[in-house]
Structure formats: C-alpha cells, structure tokens
Amino acid sequence: MLEINNLFASVADKPILKGLSLAINPGEIHAIMGPNGAGKSTTGYVLGGRPGYEVTGGSVSFDGQDLLALDPHERAAAGLFLGFQYPVEIPGVSFVQFLREAANAQRKMRGEEPLSGGAFLKLAKEQAALLRMDMDMLKRPVNVGFSGGEKKRAEMVQMGILDPRLAILDETDSGLDIDALRICGEGINAIMRRPDKAVLLITHYQRLLDYVKPDFVHVLANGRIVRTGGPELAHQLEEQGYEAVVQEGA
Ligand code: ADP
Numbered sequence: 001m002l003e004i005n006n007l008f009a010s011v012a013d014k015p016i017l018k019g020l021s022l023a024i025n026p027g028e029i030h031a032i033m034g035p036n037g038a039g040k041s042t043t044g045y046v047l048g049g050r051p052g053y054e055v056t057g058g059s060v061s062f063d064g065q066d067l068l069a070l071d072p073h074e075r076a077a078a079g080l081f082l083g084f085q086y087p088v089e090i091p092g093v094s095f096v097q098f099l100r101e102a103a104n105a106q107r108k109m110r111g112e113e114p115l116s117g118g119a120f121l122k123l124a125k126e127q128a129a130l131l132r133m134d135m136d137m138l139k140r141p142v143n144v145g146f147s148g149g150e151k152k153r154a155e156m157v158q159m160g161i162l163d164p165r166l167a168i169l170d171e172t173d174s175g176l177d178i179d180a181l182r183i184c185g186e187g188i189n190a191i192m193r194r195p196d197k198a199v200l201l202i203t204h205y206q207r208l209l210d211y212v213k214p215d216f217v218h219v220l221a222n223g224r225i226v227r228t229g230g231p232e233l234a235h236q237l238e239e240q241g242y243e244a245v246v247q248e249g250a
C-alpha cells in the first residue's frame with residue numbers, strides 16, 4: 001500500500017530525513033518510535049505534503065501512485081489521513097461545518113455525490129458516539145478551548161468520517177489521560193483495523209500500543225529507521241531507553 005524508498009527531506013535547508021525506507025501492506029499496523037527531534041513529525045508532514053518540507057531524494061508510492069507528485073488534497077482524496085501532533089484551532093468555523101465541508105470536498109474529488117444534510121448528520125453522530133464525543137462539542141468552533149484529549153478525540157471523529165485507507169497518526173496519545181487514551185485507542189481499532197486499511201502510529205511511548213497493537217515497531221533515529229521489530233521492541237525501548245537500542249542497532 002505504502003512504499004517509502006530511501007527518502008531524503010529537508011526543512012529550511014536542514015536535512016532531516018536521511019534515507020528512510022518503510023513498506024506498509026494492507027491490514028498492517030506499524031509504529032514509529034524514536035527520540036525527540038528524530039524526524040518523526042517530519043515523516044508525517046512529508047507524506048501529507050506540508051509546504052516547506054522539501055523532498056531531496058527517494059520515492060514514495062501509495063497504491064502504486066507517486067504520492068509525492070500529488071497535492072495535499074489529492075493525497076487525502078486518494079485515502080491518506082494525517083493526524084496532527086498539535087491540532088489547530090479555527091475560530092469562527094464550527095466543527096460540524098468543517099467536517100461536512102471536508103467530507104464533501106473529498107467526495108467531489110472522487111466524483112461522488114455530496115452527502116445530504118441528514119446523511120452527514122447520521123454519519124457524524126455515529127462517529128462521535130464511537131469516540132464518546134458530545135455532538136454539542138462539535139457545534140463549537142474547531143478545537144477552540146478544547147482540552148488536549150478532546151482535540152484528539154475530535155480528530156478521530158474526523159478520521160471516522162473521512163474513512164481513509166491509510167492513517168498516519170502523530171502522537172495521538174500525547175496529552176491524553178488514561179480514559180481518553182483508551183477511547184482513542186478503541187476508536188482507532190474500530191475505524192482502521194480492517195484488511196484493506198493500514199495505520200502508521202507515531203509515538204514516544206508504548207502505552208498507546210497497549211490498545212492498538214502494532215504488527216511492526218520501527219525505531220527512527222537521525223532521519224532513518226535503525227531498527228525494526230515486533231511489539232516487544234516497544235517494551236524494550238520503554239525499559240532501556242532509545243540510546244541503548246539505537247546503539248545496538250547501529
Ligand atoms: P520529532 O517529531 O521526531 O520529535 P521533528 O520531525 O519534529 O522530530 O523534527 C526533526 C528535526 O527537524 C528537529 O531537529 C527540528 O528542530 C527540526 N525542524 C523541524 N521543523 C523545522 C523548521 N521549520 N526549521 C528548522 N528545523 C526544523
């Protein structure tokens with residue numbers, strides 16, 4: 001589904017990704033872990049097509065298409081979803097309005113009819129219930145005054161509505177208390193754990209992986225994957241720290 005091959009990328013002329021390779025098949029859940037500044041968020045941004053993140057080498061294919069040749073909205077329409085480490089606030093735009101625009105923009109790009117008001121509301125209510133999110137919250141401006149946990153749960157509602165094939169989730173667990181962590185984990189499983197979908201979880205800690213069990217765990221350091229293992233690698237990182245594991249893999 002996703003094949004990243006020897007990817008190099010720079011931000012503000014500073015090389016960050018230095019030969020990153022990773023392949024993800026349908027039905028798989030992958031986790032990328034790594035120290036602060038390793039290039040985890042950069043990986044997500046490059047795959048999502050964020051301006052300012054310049055690819056200087058390598059290739060990425062998504063379902064056989066050259067992902068890097070697509071604009072961000074084309075990547076989304078192709079089935080890619082990027083969850084942000086720091087979701088943005090948008091004063092003046094209600095969450096339901098935002099979600100409906102996003103869902104229908106994506107449908108339009110795929111040549112599908114827009115959802116009717118009723119159909120959209122039904123879908124939004126189902127996804128909100130899955131994330132234990134009150135519909136009244138979604139009538140408020142996007143993320144304005146939301147707690148860290150509410151922002152992440154709202155983002156998972158957005159993911160449920162857009163129904164992507166590949167979700168790249170950047171530190172979805174940061175700022176979550178135990179209950180919100182479990183709710184988000186269960187939401188990710190309910191929405192994404194399907195034979196035709198895949199997830200790339202970017203995380204510092206192993207705790208989210210207790211809920212969303214990865215098939216593969218990768219360690220990113222200095223802009224490359226330096227180790228790959230199963231779920232046990234996340235436990236080893238938690239116990240021994242990144243430094244020991246990165247050196248072992250070097
Ligand atoms: P991680 O998510 O693994 O903590 P990031 O991908 O956010 O790491 O950052 C990787 C490196 O890129 C860091 O050293 C960071 O300081 C640098 N970086 C990120 N954005 C910029 C920017 N706009 N200008 C310069 N350096 C940046």
Ligand code: MG
Pocket residue numbers: 036037
């Ligand atoms: Mg970080």
Ligand code: MG
Pocket residue numbers: 040041042085
């Ligand atoms: Mg980051």
